[in-house]
Amino acid sequence: MNPFFNKALKKRADRITLFTKVFIFSNMDNLRFLDWKHLNATIHWIYEGPPQQAHGNSTRRDYTAWRIERGSVRIRRNGKNYFVKAGQWVILPPGRDERKFSSRSRILSIFFSAQWISGVPLFEFNEPIILHAAETSDWWRALLPMCRIVRKRFPKAYDRLGAQQVDFDTYSRLQYLFHNWLLYLWPQLDKHSAAVHLLAPHNERAIAMREHLDSQSLQEPFRLHALASQYGLCPTHANRIFYAQFGTTPKRYFEQRRLRQAQSELQSGNCPIKEIAWRLGFSHNSLFSTWFLKKCQVAPRQYRSNSQQK
Numbered sequence: 001m002n003p004f005f006n007k008a009l010k011k012r013a014d015r016i017t018l019f020t021k022v023f024i025f026s027n028m029d030n031l032r033f034l035d036w037k038h039l040n041a042t043i044h045w046i047y048e049g050p051p052q053q054a055h056g057n058s059t060r061r062d063y064t065a066w067r068i069e070r071g072s073v074r075i076r077r078n079g080k081n082y083f084v085k086a087g088q089w090v091i092l093p094p095g096r097d098e099r100k101f102s103s104r105s106r107i108l109s110i111f112f113s114a115q116w117i118s119g120v121p122l123f124e125f126n127e128p129i130i131l132h133a134a135e136t137s138d139w140w141r142a143l144l145p146m147c148r149i150v151r152k153r154f155p156k157a158y159d160r161l162g163a164q165q166v167d168f169d170t171y172s173r174l175q176y177l178f179h180n181w182l183l184y185l186w187p188q189l190d191k192h193s194a195a196v197h198l199l200a201p202h203n204e205r206a207i208a209m210r211e212h213l214d215s216q217s218l219q220e221p222f223r224l225h226a227l228a229s230q231y232g233l234c235p236t237h238a239n240r241i242f243y244a245q246f247g248t249t250p251k252r253y254f255e256q257r258r259l260r261q262a263q264s265e266l267q268s269g270n271c272p273i274k275e276i277a278w279r280l281g282f283s284h285n286s287l288f289s290t291w292f293l294k295k296c297q298v299a300p301r302q303y304r305s306n307s308q309q310k
Contacts, residue, residue, distance in 0.1 A: 043178040045161035071105030125194040142181035163268035206245035
């Protein structure tokens, strides 16, 4: 065998063994190989610098991880105060909390999702989890390459990474490194008594319908009859099995997806509202504004203004 190839193969094997050890020692149960595709584990941003919101209240749908590089932060959640100092990590669950960073604080911030297609979170915990340096020393093997890629490609993205244009190679590398970091994070959350939810028994046709709705262009109108017939169902039965699996109807699910995209685009850039309306399938800006006002109790322009003031 070519000595150079042999050496490269050994290095790759060492690397695989490194991550396999993390996998083995964490308390993970087995699923079918195909079941893991139903886990949505995605990084939304990673940046180093001053906190983008140094104080005030925040409500998040997904998880946040901070490493305090300089200064400190006080977090108030569920009536309790948590203090995190330089060198420590804190993992925040979805929900609402209040934070107050000390002056000139600097952090490494990661915002990510990890939930099953059914909407059930992978990890469940109600209070912030604070980790010391000794518990996180191996994390840099995945985090440093992620930081380098983002600094090089998106130096001013900060918490708006999700809105950046990116090629598949860069996206794949970031997701690969993020999943490796998740392997380090998992056993620490398990150690601190976070509940881990695995995929429950599910209806394959309900899952298939949701995957279809996730891939459907938001410019296209929702048609229940067409969706149901594609999977050999009548509209009533399609609604019934979808609701039993996800707690909502296909139409409401698609509308919620459209709303999340509208909110994301209004928050993350200066794209004209008229263009956002067109991307989301509205023929007139006024129709989009009326729809958004009904959903959020605030007009799109005011929603954008409020987001930019945070």
